[in-house]
Amino acid sequence: MIIITGVFAFYRGLSREPAELFVRSMAMPTRINPALHDPTLQHLGQLIEGLLQGVILVDPTGVILSANPAALTMHGVDDVTGLGATADRYAELFDLRDPAGRRLPRREYPLMRLLAGDSFPDLVVEVSPHGQDGPRWTHQVRDIVMDEDGGEPDCLALVINDISEQTDAQARFEAMFQANPAPALILRVSDQSYVMVNQGFLDLSGYQRSDLVGKTRLNVDFLVDVERRDFVHRRVTAGKVIPQLEAELPLADGNHKLVVLAGQPIEVADEACLLFTFADLEPRRRAEKALTASEQHFAKVFEMAPVAMVVTGGVDNRIVEVNDAFRTLTGYSNHEVVGRVADDLQLWNDAGQRLGLEAQISTAGGFRNADVQLLADGGMPVECLVSAERISIKGGPCVLWIYQDISARRRGELDLVEAIEAVMKDANWLSRSIMDKLATLRHPRIASAATAPATDLSKREREVLELICNDMTDAAIGEQLGLSPNTVRNHVSRLYAKIGVKRRSAAVVWGHDRGIGGRT
Numbered sequence: 001m002i003i004i005t006g007v008f009a010f011y012r013g014l015s016r017e018p019a020e021l022f023v024r025s026m027a028m029p030t031r032i033n034p035a036l037h038d039p040t041l042q043h044l045g046q047l048i049e050g051l052l053q054g055v056i057l058v059d060p061t062g063v064i065l066s067a068n069p070a071a072l073t074m075h076g077v078d079d080v081t082g083l084g085a086t087a088d089r090y091a092e093l094f095d096l097r098d099p100a101g102r103r104l105p106r107r108e109y110p111l112m113r114l115l116a117g118d119s120f121p122d123l124v125v126e127v128s129p130h131g132q133d134g135p136r137w138t139h140q141v142r143d144i145v146m147d148e149d150g151g152e153p154d155c156l157a158l159v160i161n162d163i164s165e166q167t168d169a170q171a172r173f174e175a176m177f178q179a180n181p182a183p184a185l186i187l188r189v190s191d192q193s194y195v196m197v198n199q200g201f202l203d204l205s206g207y208q209r210s211d212l213v214g215k216t217r218l219n220v221d222f223l224v225d226v227e228r229r230d231f232v233h234r235r236v237t238a239g240k241v242i243p244q245l246e247a248e249l250p251l252a253d254g255n256h257k258l259v260v261l262a263g264q265p266i267e268v269a270d271e272a273c274l275l276f277t278f279a280d281l282e283p284r285r286r287a288e289k290a291l292t293a294s295e296q297h298f299a300k301v302f303e304m305a306p307v308a309m310v311v312t313g314g315v316d317n318r319i320v321e322v323n324d325a326f327r328t329l330t331g332y333s334n335h336e337v338v339g340r341v342a343d344d345l346q347l348w349n350d351a352g353q354r355l356g357l358e359a360q361i362s363t364a365g366g367f368r369n370a371d372v373q374l375l376a377d378g379g380m381p382v383e384c385l386v387s388a389e390r391i392s393i394k395g396g397p398c399v400l401w402i403y404q405d406i407s408a409r410r411r412g413e414l415d416l417v418e419a420i421e422a423v424m425k426d427a428n429w430l431s432r433s434i435m436d437k438l439a440t441l442r443h444p445r446i447a448s449a450a451t452a453p454a455t456d457l458s459k460r461e462r463e464v465l466e467l468i469c470n471d472m473t474d475a476a477i478g479e480q481l482g483l484s485p486n487t488v489r490n491h492v493s494r495l496y497a498k499i500g501v502k503r504r505s506a507a508v509v510w511g512h513d514r515g516i517g518g519r520t
Contacts, residue, residue: 054139054160060153062087062115074137074162076129087111097126097135099167110141114156119143124163138167170269183278185212185222187263188271189239192217195268204259204280206252222249222276225256239265239272246281258285295393308384308403311391316341317358317399329405331377349373349381357388361399365390374403383407457498462516464491465499469508469517 054071058064064087067080075083075094084090090111096104106112110123121142126135144157174196177184183201185194193216197209212220226232226247235242242263248256258281263274302309308326312319319337327333330347337345348354353372360367366389374382385404390397457465460481467477478488501507511517 054158054162056083056111056158056160058087058111058114058156058158060115060156062111064090065155070162071158071160074139074160075127076136087115093130095128095130095132097128099124099126099138101126110143110158114143114145114158136164137162138164166269173268183259183280185276186266186268187217187236187274187276188268189237189273190271192236194220195271195273201278204257204278205249208252211252220250222261223247224250226261236263236274239274241265242274242276249278257282298393308405310401310403311393311398312401313393313396313398320393320398326403329376329382329403330374336377346375349375357386361388361390366399383410457495461491461495461498464488465495465507465511465516468492468495468504469511471508 051068052070054074055068056064056071057066064080064083064085067083072078072080072082077083082093084093087109088106091106091109096109098104104125107116110120110125113120123141124138125141126138128134128136140161140163142159144159145153146155146157147153177186177196178198180198181200183204184198185201186196187193188195193214194212195214197207197212201207202209207220217223223229223232223236227245232242232245242261244260244262246258246260249259249261251257260279260281261276263276266273266275302311302321303323305323306325308329309323310319310326311321318339318341322332322334322337330337332345342348342354343351350373353370357367357370357372366387368387369385370387372384372386374384376382383406385406386401388399388401391400392398463481464477467480472480474485474488474492477483478485481488483491496502496507499507499510501510508517
C-alpha cells in the first residue's frame, strides 16, 4: 500500500496534460501505451503493472480507463475490455455479494460507491461472473481519489487484494470448528470479544449463538469462577496458553456446570485469539455424589446390621472397620481390632481354613456360607457361617466379611443327635443314609465330602446307578445302554459291592442322598 500511495502521490504531482495522457495511455488494450516517450510515465505504468495488488483506474464520468494484470486476473479476463467499458457495464458482467452471501444491489458495488464519493477503506466482497453460482474470488477493496488541486477528482482508483485463499482457509477452519463435537469458543485477545462458538458449546451452556458472538467478557465471563483466577486472567489478557483447569461454567439458565477448560493461542483473520475447549465434568460430579451417598448409606446399614460384619483391606486383609454386632459377638472393641490382621487376634480357630477362603476371594471374588469357628475374646469358640465379597470403598479395594452366629442352632442339632444315638444305640436296622445324616449333623465341616458320590465308581457304573435311581429295570437299562442282560447284572452286582448295599431300594436311597438321579 505504501508503494501504491507513492505512485498516486507522484501521479498527482504531474501536470494535468501529462496526467490525462497517462490515463488515456493506461486505457489502451495493451494497458501501457508503447508509444509513450515520457520515461516517467512509462516507469509509472511499469510500476502499476508489476504490482501484486489489482488497480483499476476510473474516470469520474464512470469510464473504466485501465486495469493492471493483477486486477484482470482477479476478474478472470485477459484485457481491460473484459471489465466493461463503464461502471454500469461492469455491474452487468459481474455479480457481487457481501461476506454473508447477500447479493449486492448495483448502488453498493465498490465502483458505484467510488463514483458517488463514498469512501471505503477495506471493503470485502465476493465476485463471480454474472450468472455463475457461488463466488469465484473474494476481494478486499479500498478507494483512492486523485486530484491535482484539491477540487474535483481527476481520476479514481480501486485497489484490490485477492483474499480468496485466506477466505477459503477461514471457511474450512470454521467448518471444522463447527463440526467438532467438543465444546469450544474463540476469544479475540485485543478486545476480549467472542468471535466464534461451536454447537457443542451451545449445547453445553444453553446459550444461543447471538448471545455470545460479538459480545465481550463484560457481557458473559466464563472465567469468573475458575481455579487460579488471577493467573488465568493475566494469561488471557496476554493471549498465552491456559493450562487445563477446573471451573464452574455459568449457564444460560443461571445455574453452573463443572467443566475442565484449556486455552490455546491461534490466529483468526490475522488477529490474535484464544481457542478455549471445554470438557463436561458434571457426570463425574454426579457420580461422585452418588458414590458418597451410597457409601454413607452403606456405613449406616453396616453399623446397624444384626449380623457381624468386618471390612478388611490390603493384600493381608487388615481389618479396616467392624460393626456393633461383631463387637458383641467377639467381645473385641474397635481399637483392639482395627488395623490388625486375624492372626494377630487369633480370631480363627483354623488359620489354614482362613487362608484357603482368602485364596477363593482372590480367584473367585468371594465365597458363601463356609462353616467356621471363631475365637472370641478370651478364647471362647463361636460357630459361624461366613460369607465374603470383594467391594470398593472410596475407590479402594476391600473385602466385606459377614459372620452369622449359628452356635445355638448347632447346640440344638448336637443335642438331637445325642438323643437319637442314645435311644437307637442298638438299632442295627437303621439305614445307612440315616446314619450318614446323623454324622453330617455332628460334623458339618465334612458334610460336603460325606454327600459327594463315590469317586471309585467307573463311568459305566455311574450310568447304571443313575438309571437305577430313575426307577428303570435291568431290561430297560440294557436297552438304553445297548448292553446284554448278563452285562447289566454284572454291573449292578459290582455297584452294590462298592456302595455297600444289597437291595435295589438301598442303592436308590444311597444315590439320591448323593444327588444322583432325577427324582428326589
